[in-house]
Amino acid sequence: MNFFMKIWHSSLGKKYIMGISGFVLVFFIVTHLMGNLQIFVGPYWINTYGLFLHERHEILWPARIVLLTMVVLHIWSAFKLRAENQAARPVSYAGNPAPFAASYASRTLMMSGIIIAAFAVFHLLHYALGVRAVNLTGINFSTLQDSQGRPDLYLMLLLGFSRWPISVFYIIAIGLLCLHLSHGMRAMFQSVGWKWTFGGVSHLPDKIARWFALIIFILYVSIPVAVMCGYGKAYKERALQHLTANAISGKESAR
Amino acid sequence: MNLTLKIWRQKNAASPGGFETHEARDVSPDMSFLEMLDMVNERLIAAGQEPFVFDSDCREGICGTCSLVINGVPHGGRKGTTVCQLHMRHFQDGQTITIEPWRARAFPLVKDLIVDRTAFDRIMLAGGFISVNTGNAPEANALPVSKEIADLAMDAAACIGCGACVAVCKNASAMLFVAAKVSHLNYLPQGRAEKDRRVKNMVAQMDQEGFGNCTVTGSCEAVCPKEINLDFIAKMNRDYAVAVVKGELKANSGGGVG
Ligand code: HEM
Ligand code: FES
Numbered sequence: 349m350n351f352f353m354k355i356w357h358s359s360l361g362k363k364y365i366m367g368i369s370g371f372v373l374v375f376f377i378v379t380h381l382m383g384n385l386q387i388f389v390g391p392y393w394i395n396t397y398g399l400f401l402h403e404r405h406e407i408l409w410p411a412r413i414v415l416l417t418m419v420v421l422h423i424w425s426a427f428k429l430r431a432e433n434q435a436a437r438p439v440s441y442a443g444n445p446a447p448f449a450a451s452y453a454s455r456t457l458m459m460s461g462i463i464i465a466a467f468a469v470f471h472l473l474h475y476a477l478g479v480r481a482v483n484l485t486g487i488n489f490s491t492l493q494d495s496q497g498r499p500d501l502y503l504m505l506l507l508g509f510s511r512w513p514i515s516v517f518y519i520i521a522i523g524l525l526c527l528h529l530s531h532g533m534r535a536m537f538q539s540v541g542w543k544w545t546f547g548g549v550s551h552l553p554d555k556i557a558r559w560f561a562l563i564i565f566i567l568y569v570s571i572p573v574a575v576m577c578g579y580g581k582a583y584k585e586r587a588l589q590h591l592t593a594n595a596i597s598g599k600e601s602a603r
Numbered sequence: 604m605n606l607t608l609k610i611w612r613q614k615n616a617a618s619p620g621g622f623e624t625h626e627a628r629d630v631s632p633d634m635s636f637l638e639m640l641d642m643v644n645e646r647l648i649a650a651g652q653e654p655f656v657f658d659s660d661c662r663e664g665i666c667g668t669c670s671l672v673i674n675g676v677p678h679g680g681r682k683g684t685t686v687c688q689l690h691m692r693h694f695q696d697g698q699t700i701t702i703e704p705w706r707a708r709a710f711p712l713v714k715d716l717i718v719d720r721t722a723f724d725r726i727m728l729a730g731g732f733i734s735v736n737t738g739n740a741p742e743a744n745a746l747p748v749s750k751e752i753a754d755l756a757m758d759a760a761a762c763i764g765c766g767a768c769v770a771v772c773k774n775a776s777a778m779l780f781v782a783a784k785v786s787h788l789n790y791l792p793q794g795r796a797e798k799d800r801r802v803k804n805m806v807a808q809m810d811q812e813g814f815g816n817c818t819v820t821g822s823c824e825a826v827c828p829k830e831i832n833l834d835f836i837a838k839m840n841r842d843y844a845v846a847v848v849k850g851e852l853k854a855n856s857g858g859g860v861g
Pocket of ligand 1: 363364366367368370371373374377422423426427429430457458460461462464465528529531532533535536537539540816817818819
């Protein structure tokens, strides 16, 4: 415990916490992306994957607990660092000049971070908890089922991104996440002391950070863009007809 | 050339400060920035007014004493240049120039443009040295140092301790200074024996002085007159992690065969 308090109270220690929690979150961002990209393989795949995750409580719950801990540590140390940093400069320079030679991404980590957090809350309500009020389609996502009676994630994504304000918010949030990462990952490598030349490439970690952020952006955004361009339209329309038919027959049997 | 100067005037840390505007007439483009300020001060003295106090010593860019923030940038922001080596030809006729002291909680203001940088001295006292008994210089070839390591240590040792890294950092962090001082000795065989203790003690002292933390914005390396780069901060982060994880071994009290 003493050891952890020592790390927590030192400036470099908090940066380790920031960097390591950031790393775990990045790992999650990658696995989540790999799950999502299965939409391009087809409904059978992604729905099988979804069911697999949901039935494996021994994977699901530890992962959720670890992620939540990392989010708390990340946000907590972000605010603690910010408070210390502001206290370190009580009088600012005339006209508050923008930090000299500092990139936009490096100056706006807190802004991008807070918007990502807000988006994450919305995102969980939208898909994970299936709150009908936020998805703008009037359909209850948690009741969607495919032809084998499994939760239909494929249809949920098609419907979810069929409303443009949601897709636009999603794309903006992913853009900010990647802005955060383009600097954050560079800082993360720096915080844990990894910044050397590898295989003849100088400052390899800096370059990895930039490329990684760009690739993540393109892959994540490909999903809403594909849906808005009509990907999976036939599947969606068939399912919608089915849904309305069910709703009508449901009403009739209730009468 | 003629310039308008907005210069920070403050009697001491306890009293409030503010900008005073002065016209600098007939400035030669060949003057250094400090010579231009000398001229302004001489005219103030001749007119019976109080001159502005500012720090300087060598005036050749090697001592790290001069410390002015010019238009919001420490040392004026020219690559690898201290303000004593900054020449007036880099300014335009008729320009308005703002001159301020370093601003950081750990560097309390003394007067006008002078701040107290003894926080750096205390960090050095915490570990920026090698514990050896003095005596004759050892045989130069007894401790081989590779060219790469010697170059790296030399790059780090170039730090003149001016504090521009703190002054420019949006977090007023002293990370670049401390990293340069830690790395300089940690790279070399003479310093390696006390590597862990050095990095832990110097970082602890840095934290105690009230400097901010590093966000890796790179402002410090951009403004450093000795062009010390962020890689040394990565090295310090690594050395610190190793030192903390390793912990310390303690000898049995008494010890020996007894
Ligand atoms: C999925 C979400 C997120 C990921 C993957 C992520 C990733 C990262 C990474 C890798 C770093 C660099 C750590 C370092 O400097 O060693 C970082 C820094 C930072 N993050 Fe995040 N982050 C996320 C969410 C957030 C949120 C929600 C906030 C704010 C509430 C936030 C605020 C910050 C701040 C302020 C820093 C810079 C700290 C500093 O250097 O002073 N991040 N992030
Ligand atoms: S006065 Fe010595 S470096 Fe400027």
